[in-house]
Amino acid sequence: xxxxxxxxxxxxxxxxxxxxxxxxxxxxxxxxxxxxxxxxxxxxxxxxxxxxxxxxxxxxxxxxxxxxxxxxxxxxxxxxxxxxxxxxxxxxxxxxxxxxxxxxxxxxxxxxxxxxxxxxxxxxxxxxxxxxxxxxxxxxxxxxxxxxxxxxxxxxxxxxxxxxxxxxxxxxxxxxxxxxxxxxxxxxxxxxxxxxxxxxxxxxxxxxxxxxxxxxxxxxxxxx
Numbered sequence: 001x002x003x004x005x006x007x008x009x010x011x012x013x014x015x016x017x018x019x020x021x022x023x024x025x026x027x028x029x030x031x032x033x034x035x036x037x038x039x040x041x042x043x044x045x046x047x048x049x050x051x052x053x054x055x056x057x058x059x060x061x062x063x064x065x066x067x068x069x070x071x072x073x074x075x076x077x078x079x080x081x082x083x084x085x086x087x088x089x090x091x092x093x094x095x096x097x098x099x100x101x102x103x104x105x106x107x108x109x110x111x112x113x114x115x116x117x118x119x120x121x122x123x124x125x126x127x128x129x130x131x132x133x134x135x136x137x138x139x140x141x142x143x144x145x146x147x148x149x150x151x152x153x154x155x156x157x158x159x160x161x162x163x164x165x166x167x168x169x170x171x172x173x174x175x176x177x178x179x180x181x182x183x184x185x186x187x188x189x190x191x192x193x194x195x196x197x198x199x200x201x202x203x204x205x206x207x208x209x210x211x212x213x214x215x216x217x218x219x220x221x222x223x224x
Contacts, residue, residue: 017069018140018207022133025081029090030074031139033146039066085130094154097138098166098199100131134201137210141196148189149182166199173197188217
């Protein structure tokens with residue numbers, strides 16, 4: 001899993017691409033593993049490409065491929081970061097942020113706060129009228145879980161996913177025991193994913209904060 005974290009951390013294609021988008025006021029709105037293509041390095045054989053960690057050769061100490069972020073069909077460019085919000089439903093259901101899923105309700109919706117009940121939510125609710133750059137951070141969390149575990153985080157029909165993601169209890173999504181098991185029951189990885197998946201976009205970590213956290217986890221897991 002340390003090797004997988006290298007694909008997510010600073011100087012990786014995902015983070016570098018997202019940084020480039022942020023710096024140019026572009027939101028991808030459909031970030032997922034299926035939209036990251038692998039281009040093998042010159043001389044890399046099929047076995048080394050698809051199972052690089054299973055080969056003893058030292059010819060490719062780093063991942064033997066270039067990764068390319070693709071499919072900008074849902075992306076949108078804005079004049080500034082402050083205007084980087086969409087009022088149109090975009091992206092793939094199981095990777096959508098709570099604020100994006102709530103657009104299907106065709107109304108302003110409150111993202112649940114601690115406790116999940118309507119009374120508690122109303123005290124510190126955030127009126128969400130659009131989805132912006134924080135939506136890509138949520139999708140990054142889903143992508144990170146998939147890359148680290150080999151499994152898609154959310155499955156099931158639209159109603160089930162929306163209920164859990166947008167209307168579940170607590171300020172952030174809590175992984176199930178089965179989902180934690182897919183991460184090797186690693187406290188560091190579980191807390192990392194849950195830390196990203198904050199329902200309120202205003203409280204979600206920034207991309208820079210995510211990069212710092214990944215570096216810390218890499219250092220921690222390397223010393224184990």
